[in-house]
Amino acid sequence: MFSSRQKEKIGAPGIDEIRRCFPVTQRYIYLNHAAVSPLSVDVSTAMTRMITQVQNEGAYRWVEWEKMYAETRSLAAGLIGAEPHEISLLKNTSEGISVVASGLRWVEGDRILVPVVEFPSNVYPWLQLQERGIAVDFVPESRGVISIDEIESRITGRTRLLAISYVQFLSGFRCDLDALGELCSSRGIYFFVDAIQGAGLFPLDVSAARVDFLAADGHKWLMGPEGCGIFYCRSGLRDKIRPPVVGWRSVKDRANFLDYRLDYVDDGVRFEAGTPNTVGTAGLKAALEFIRRWGRELIEQRVLQVTDYLVERIRERGFEVLSPRNADSEKSGIVSFRCSENSNALCRSLWNKRIVVASRQGWIRVSPHFYNTEEEIDQFLAELK
Numbered sequence: 001m002f003s004s005r006q007k008e009k010i011g012a013p014g015i016d017e018i019r020r021c022f023p024v025t026q027r028y029i030y031l032n033h034a035a036v037s038p039l040s041v042d043v044s045t046a047m048t049r050m051i052t053q054v055q056n057e058g059a060y061r062w063v064e065w066e067k068m069y070a071e072t073r074s075l076a077a078g079l080i081g082a083e084p085h086e087i088s089l090l091k092n093t094s095e096g097i098s099v100v101a102s103g104l105r106w107v108e109g110d111r112i113l114v115p116v117v118e119f120p121s122n123v124y125p126w127l128q129l130q131e132r133g134i135a136v137d138f139v140p141e142s143r144g145v146i147s148i149d150e151i152e153s154r155i156t157g158r159t160r161l162l163a164i165s166y167v168q169f170l171s172g173f174r175c176d177l178d179a180l181g182e183l184c185s186s187r188g189i190y191f192f193v194d195a196i197q198g199a200g201l202f203p204l205d206v207s208a209a210r211v212d213f214l215a216a217d218g219h220k221w222l223m224g225p226e227g228c229g230i231f232y233c234r235s236g237l238r239d240k241i242r243p244p245v246v247g248w249r250s251v252k253d254r255a256n257f258l259d260y261r262l263d264y265v266d267d268g269v270r271f272e273a274g275t276p277n278t279v280g281t282a283g284l285k286a287a288l289e290f291i292r293r294w295g296r297e298l299i300e301q302r303v304l305q306v307t308d309y310l311v312e313r314i315r316e317r318g319f320e321v322l323s324p325r326n327a328d329s330e331k332s333g334i335v336s337f338r339c340s341e342n343s344n345a346l347c348r349s350l351w352n353k354r355i356v357v358a359s360r361q362g363w364i365r366v367s368p369h370f371y372n373t374e375e376e377i378d379q380f381l382a383e384l385k
Contacts, residue, residue: 015371015373018294018370018371019371019373020041021040021041021042021290021371022038022040022041022371023038023041024038025371027354028354028355028356029354029355029356029372029376029379029380030356030372031355031356031357031366031367031368031372031376031380032356032357032358032365032366032367033220033221033223033333033367033368033369034169034172034197034220034221034333034334034358034365034367035220035358035367036219036220036226037219037220037221037222037223037224037369038223039223039224039225039283040223040286040287040290042286042287042289042290043223043224043225043283043286043287043290044283045286046282046283046285046286047225047279047280047282047283047286049282050278050279050282051279054278054279065278068278068281068282068285069089069276069281070084071285072089072281072284072285072288073085073087073088073089073230073268074087075285075288075289075292076230076284076288078292079199079200079204079288079291079292079296080195080199080204080205080206080214080230080232081204081205081206081207081208082206082207082232083235084267085235085266085267085268086232086233086234086235086238086267086268087230087231087232087268088230088231088232088233088268088269088270088271088272089228089229089230089231089272089276089277089281089284090215090229090230090231090271090272091227091228091229091277092121092217092226092227092228092229093121093122093194093196093215093216093217093229094121094125094215095215095229095231096213096214096215096216096229096230096231097121097122097125097163097192097194097215098125098244099215099231099233099241099243099244099271100125100161100190100192100213100233100241101125101126101128101129102125102244103241103242103243103244104160104161104190104240104241105240105242106129106132106134106160108132108133108134109133109134109135109158110133110134110135110158110159110160110161111134111135111136111137111156111158111159111160112126112129112134112135112136112137112159112160112161112162112163113137113139113151113154113155113159113161113162113163113164113189114126114136114137114138114139114162114163114164115138115139115141115146115164115165115168116138116139116140116141117141117144117146117168117170117171118163118164118165118168118169118194119165119169119194121194122163122164122165122194123136126163135158137154137156137159139151139154141168141171141173143171143322143324144168144170144171144172144173144322144323144324144336145171145173145324145330146164146168146173146175148175148176148179148180148183151164151180151183152183155187155189159187159189160189160190161189161190161191161192162180162184162189162190162191162192163192163194164180164192164193164194165193165194165195165196165197165198166193166194166195166197166198166199166202166204167197167198167202167332167333167334168197168334169197169334169360170322170334170336170360170361170363170365171322171323171324171334171336172197172322172323172324172331172332172333172334172335172336172367173323173324173330173332174198174202174329174330174331174332175330176329177193177204177209177211178208178209180209181208181209181210181211182210184210184212185210190212190213190237191209191210191211191212191213192211192212192213192214193206193211193213193214193215194214194215194216195214195215195216196215196216196217196220196221196229197220197221197332197333197334198221198332199216199221199222199230200221200222200223200287200288200291200296200299201221201296201299201300201303201332201333202300202332203296203300206232206234211232211234212233212234212237213231213232213233213234213237214230214231214232215229215230215231215232216229216230217229218230218280218283218284218287221333221369222284222287222288222291223287223290223291223369224280224283224284224286224287224288225279225280225283225284225287226280227277227280228276228277228280228281228283228284229284230284231268231271232268233268233271238266238267238268238270241271243264243270243271243273245271245273246262246273247272247273247274248274249265249269249272249273249274249275250262250264250265250269250270250271250272250273251263251264251265251270252264252265252266294370298370299369299370302370303333303368303369303370304328304331304333306368306370306372306373306374306377307325307331307332307333307334307335307366307368308325308331309374309377310335310366310368310377310381311323311325311335313377313378313381314335314337314381317339317381317384319337319338319339319384320337320338321335321336321337322336322337322338322363323335323336323337333367333368333369334365334366334367335365335366335367336360336363336364336365336366337363337364337366338362338363338364339364339384339385340385341384341385343359343360343362343363343364344359346359346364346384347359347364349383350380350383353383355379355380355383357380366380
């Protein structure tokens with residue numbers, strides 16, 4: 001629970017004001033943001049307003065929609081330290097990864113480095129390249145940690161790209177993007193980041209970290225809708241990727257419908273192909289504005305406070321914790337642990353009691369956001385044997 005000093009910092013009445021933004025708190029103890037985040041009132045209102053507008057007016061306000069797309073790219077760029085022209089609005093993280101996997105001009109014998117504990121979205125697009133003679137080298141982990149030394153030891157003269165998550169979906173380990181970016185830059189390797197488990201929550205500066213490509217859907221820590229995410233491609237690399245999907249918006253003179261020149265537009269729109277998800281973009285824009293209004297730093301502070309409390313209580317009970325928590329720089333909003341109960345059966349039982357967590361690979365994964373409280377953590381732990 002917020003102290004009086006914390007409440008003053010975020011503005012009275014503090015945590016109560018935040019929780020009112022999330023109707024889910026009225027019915028559930030929701031601790032599953034690493035899967036899907038409930039929508040805030042701001043986001044659902046923005047999406048409903050857009051649906052009503054299209055219902056009543058059709059495409060009458062399409063000029064306003066174009067402005068909204070541009071504003072959303074700008075907000076996303078500001079969040080990750082990019083320029084608006086480097087941002088594309090895509091369906092999800094998988095699509096962003098596939099743009100790079102399918103679009104880069106590979107040479108038979110090239111190799112790609114991928115940690116062995118990545119979510120499948122950051123594995124299958126690279127594995128598909130094996131049919132073209134591209135090798136995927138898996139980097140081992142140790143108790144949830146992906147060691148930079150381990151990554152460096154597996155770089156060869158044919159290594160072309162490192163694909164890694166900012167935050168690991170199972171262990172919650174947060175990697176050092178700056179150090180990895182420096183390593184990749186020094187070895188002439190492309191650096192791809194799956195940021196879905198960290199964007200909106202932790203510091204992210206693609207320019208400082210020398211990130212070449214990044215993808216993140218909006219439905220986890222960004223607290224936006226599903227089916228609408230962002231893709232970043234460093235401007236100097238845009239022409240090195242052949243857009244795997246093209247459409248009428250991919251070209252410069254897109255309003256000249258019968259002039260069939262495949263002349264790609266000079267910004268991230270070239271990777272969007274067709275019309276963006278307008279309702280989803282309205283929600284994503286509202287989610288990014290919501291984060292800016294409350295402040296990413298405050299959100300991070302609160303998430304780490306709640307997860308620190310959770311880990312302390314778990315360890316007091318003698319449960320095994322997978323998530324690395326020794327240094328603040330490796331912590332995230334994900335805490336995975338084991339107790340004496342079967343994780344799948346326990347999660348089903350908890351869901352029946354309106355306590356929402358996840359079972360992943362035999363671990364119980366808990367992922368609270370900044371509106372969750374220590375009291376909710378206590379109620380969750382009270383249900384464990």
